[in-house]
Amino acid sequence: MVPGESGIIAGFSDQELSFKLMEMGFLPGTAIRFNFTAPFGDPICVTVSGYDLSLRKEEAATVSILG
């Protein structure tokens, strides 16, 4: 994904992290928008479940996106 793009969460590749992500509102089927990145490209800011969250690239990489 690139900043400004939106998508739908499909699933996760890291189980331990997926619990945390789901609790924070990253649920399969939920819309997610990639807002912008920090100056060195990491971490990134996304909007999910109605709020803005920053997460590291490696954390974001465990989330797979539909379309």
Add this chain to the structure above:
Amino acid sequence: MSAKAHVRIALVGKPNSGKSSLFNQLTGLNQKIGNFPGVTVDKRTGLCALSEHQTAEIIDLPGLYSIYPRTPDEKIVTELLVDTRSKHFPDKVVLVLDATNLKNGLLLLTQLIDLEVPLLVALNMMDQAAQAGISLDVKKLSAELGVPVVMLNAREGVGIDKLKQAMAEPGRTPQRKVFTPDASVHRVLTTINERFGVTGTYRAFQFLQQPQHLLSLSRDDRAFVEAVSREVDFFPAKYQGAETVIRYQFIQDLLDRVVLKAPHPEWKKDTYRIDALLTHKVWGYVIFFVILFLIFQSIFAWAQVPMDFIDHTFAQLSLWLSHTLPAGPFFDLLSQGVVPGIGGIVIFIPQIAILFAFISVLEETGYMARVVFLMDKGMRQFGLNGKSVVPLMSGWACAIPAIMATRTIDNWKERLITIFVTPFMSCSARLPVFTILVALIIPEEKFLGVISYQGLALMGLYLLGFIAALLSAVAMKMLIQAKERSYLLLELPTYRVPKWSNVGYTIVEKTKAFVLEAGKVILAISILLWVLASYGPGDVMEKAEETVRTRTELLPLSEGELEAHIAAYKLEHSYAGIIGRAIEPAIRPLGYDWKIGIALITSFAAREVFVGTIATIYSLGSTEDAQTIKSRLAREINPETGGPRFTPAVGFSLLVFYTFAMQCMSTLAVVKRETKGWKWPLLQLAYMTALAYLAAFVTYHVLR
């Protein structure tokens, strides 16, 4: 029904839900900081009069999103809410929800409902929700959840009275269930209920899910939980994902019915516009470093006036007391040990207050989360956190408030590393020591006529400390095995104007915590050091004046000079002097003699004491004038070589020693308070002293 006269009410909610504002509104200045047993988390409690006959003890619990904790702070909440047998278990829980972002807070709410805790919802930030165009059917929300809901604007205090009324009512447990554990585990849940004497399926389920977070469980208890888990082939990850999905289905369904109007899409426009500037790849850093510089400058410079005032006042008080009180060891202790000791604690208050005013504003506005966002990548390589930047920079002014500021770092390992390396940052107390030594060994000349060598050396020392901090952080990152994974997952809240009373409460809270907790240790050590420097074995101290007078009979000394000689003689023959002589063999490889040894001992109180001790020991009286001390030191002869005592090698060796050595009892005390034990401060003391010793040794031998 008669209500209990004294109830315990816990405030729970996600970070940024306005929980602290509410806590301040409810309790005012009736706040107390205590400890949760066995952990490093502060327990904030306060009293609140609910009605004429009823007071509540309010506990402000760390912010969290879910009953499954991510940080040590959050574990406290889990334990407190799950284990009904704990003496801290609240009579009622007030869950604070952010009305602008309801979805995000409801997960915890559904978990609390299933835990069957007496519950009350405070729907906060109603004003902002209205501004965002959000409209909610609050009655329906309350009916659907089976929990009373009070609307609130905690910042302005709107709705507080209603909330207090609701808090005064006897607690009711919610009757509905959102998530029911899988039928296959029901049988063992019943055995857990029986064994631990707790009620509720979901509560018992938590004993299965996370026994490691329930600190009160004995080894037997844990073995029991493990055994029953095996019996039904249960493992903690088995149902956790499904549980969250079920809860969010319920939440979405609920929101569909109670949200009458969603926020208009533009309401966060301002926040995004500010973010575009504050997280910009150039301006973001420029602004951040300007803010950091401002913080640094103010604790460095602005705090000086009140600090000088405090210093002067306590010195006067001490002097006045020693003239007024009758002579005797007890009164000496009071006027020269205790009073200056208290002064040594109070003197930190201006710096603490200023730093926490800034930090609190950064947190309140929502900017702190952006600081982490900007700095996370850079700091992570050193095992530090985005938030470590503020403590590290503040360390250049003073390590005491800086170490207290590490409280904002959630991850325990990153917090610990930051605490550990912050004292390497050259603080303002090193400056008097550096100034004299640099002036002594480096010529007052300029490189190419512009850059002063002395300035260059000073900058080099600051840099040296900074590099030591970063390298030590990397070393610690590799040495400490983290039990917890490091996450970022940090909410970027919408920007807000800070609420100034919250800033005030933070200042009061931090100052109180420092004075009451770290203060004890500082006072004890400073009295010990005073005793060591003022008393000696036998009657040598009583006879000091007589001895010196006889010895110097033939010298043309003025009364002032004589007094300076007596002071030097006394210090030399005090216990500190004896220890200074005793450690001489150990410090000789660094190029030091016993006189420097005494200064090393006494300056453990604080580095700048080095200057005063050196002045006393060289019979200069109580002067702190750098020029006088410098010229006296320059004349000092090393009896072994016949050359000057303070050669460049010795001077640099001392400079390096003071750059690395901990040499500050207040830092020791504050680390003890922040890590809630002696293990880390003592390790830190040992590490820094060893590093200082080695570095000074190498410096001395290379330059000799």
